Amino acid sequence: MEDRGTEGVIRVQRRLLTLEAAHGARAVVPALRDAVRRVPELAREPASLRGQDRDLLAALAELCEVIGWLLFDAGLHGPARRANARALALADLCGDRWTGRLVLLNHSMLQTHTGRPRAALETASRVRGPRPLPPRIDALVLIRRAHATALLGGHREAAELIGRARGRFLDGVSRHDPPWAWWLDGTELLGHEGWVLARLRHWDRAIPLLQAAATAPGGPAYRDLFGAELLSALAGAGAWRDAEELLVDLADRAAHTGSARTVESLAATALRLRRRAAAPASLRDGAAHLLEVLSARERPPAARP
Structure with missing residues (x-):
């Protein structure tokens, strides 16, 4: 049909x-x-x-x-x-310039995720046009640039970019916003701000932001990623007790996680924890259990739309 x-x-x-x-x-x-x-x-x-x-x-x-x-x-x-x-x-x-801009923002995120931060910056720059962007869309461009810049080692610039993104978000909703701009809400911003700061190893600032984003009620399924990035940040900071509590919770839900990005983040953190001699044995055992849960997941067949 x-x-x-x-x-x-x-x-x-x-x-x-x-x-x-x-x-x-x-x-x-x-x-x-x-x-x-x-x-x-x-x-x-x-x-x-x-x-x-x-x-x-x-x-x-x-x-x-x-x-x-x-x-x-x-x-x-x-x-x-x-x-x-x-x-x-x-x-x-x-x-349709607005759909084109959304695709570029998505593609920039994909390029950062796959280790191509310079290409991600170039793609994000294509979102801008001859007229100023509405605040929410400008904030998204700044978020994409902040993630890519953090991967390139630009610590001060990345922190500045994510700070500017928050400022633009706080400028509020504009009548020029495209219909899809609704999903950049306060929780999404908190999650990305915390994630960028975690990339920069600014644990004291990153962890509370990721915690707030990961525990916010409702929201789309892909926001489980913020919980995975919170676990990574806690492991990076050596916050063993908090990491163990979160790992137990995430392991219970891991078998039903629908986002491959979340699975990849959880697996990478669990592998690091298993090899971390300074981590308590109970946390290393929990990491091994999480890896078993993740490895038991059935991978979907490849799609070629």
């Missing part, structure tokens, strides 16, 4: 987002193949769609953006890059 036309494409996008909200990105991977079957335009080269209805092209661009994001959070980086490229091409065809 195919979902044709703009409304059909929007229905497919909503189904994917509903599934992700309930079960996480990894659970959505099989549904992505179904999306390609339902929306035949996804199998065509974007250039071949030139001249199609603008609303349809815009809906396709948004759907590809969502697919790219889901593939990234599911740990399928190659397919995510291809989906992002398709989304950008479709957004260019219909002149």
Whole structure:
């Protein structure tokens, strides 16, 4: 069965987002193949769609953006890059600059995650245009730049960038914000601020921010990542008792974590703790148990939308 036309494409996008909200990105991977079957335009080269209805092209661009994001959070980086490229091409065809900017912000995050911080900075710089960005979007650009700069060793600059991001966020909502800007809320900002500071090993400042983000009620499934980064920060700071309490809680939930990024962060921290001679034996044992839980997870089949 195919979902044709703009409304059909929007229905497919909503189904994917509903599934992700309930079960996480990894659970959505099989549904992505179904999306390609339902929306035949996804199998065509974007250039071949030139001249199609603008609303349809815009809906396709948004759907590809969502697919790219889901593939990234599911740990399928190659397919995510291809989906992002398709989304950008479709957004260019219909002149949808805001969807194009969101794709660039997502792609910058993917590049940082895969160890390409210089490329991430270049991608983030493409979000800006001839007119000033609204505060929330400017804050997102600064967040992306802060993460990449921290990886490059620019400690002072990264701290300054994340501080500027908070300032821009506090400038408030603008009537020029695109519809997707809603997800940059106070919790998201806290999490990224703490994460950047943890990259800089500023444990005293990072840990309370990550704690606040990780324990905030509600929110999308991918925010479990802030809990994983909190565990990493506690391990880095040598806060063994707090790390052990959090590890027990995270191990109980790890088997159901839908974000591959969260799984990767938890596994990396658990490996470090197992080898950390200064860590208490009970914490090292807990880390070994967490690794067993994570290794028992069934990996989803590869997707090629």
